[in-house]
Amino acid sequence: MTDRLTIEELASLMKKGAGISVDPADMANRPDSAFDEWGLDSLGLLGIVGELENRHSRPLPSDADKCKSPREFLDLVNTALTAGT
Template sequence: MSDRITVEELTELMKKSAGVTVSPEELRRRYDTGFDAFGIDSLALLGIVGELENRYGTPMPVDAEKSKTPQQFLELVNSVLLTEA
């Protein structure tokens, strides 16, 4: 497990936590598109955050589930993981 969450890992979590299938390539192309355009709401993001906390054993930022875009989410979460590494 790396000290950063990748786009591939985020797409895997989106499928697992919200049942939304998006390819890593599409997510990269639409990196600054709102999660709502992918069908991800705040409850789904909360599920993703919970899964990350379980995987990494580290509390995620309080605002992570309020992230509007994949880019914002990954920047916020990865900043915490890099600090903890």
């Protein structure tokens, strides 16, 4: 498993954790669109953070669930995962 979260994986987590179907290609074309435009609320994002923490056996930054867009979330998560924090 790679230590980088992709748009495709994020879309899959949104489906699994929040029941929201998002086309990864569409999200890749609009990475700065707010999560609420995709139908994901803060509770759904918190669930995704929890899933990633379990998957990688380490905590993500405490502000990960406050990210507003896919790009912001991916940047924060991938920086944390590659830094080993």
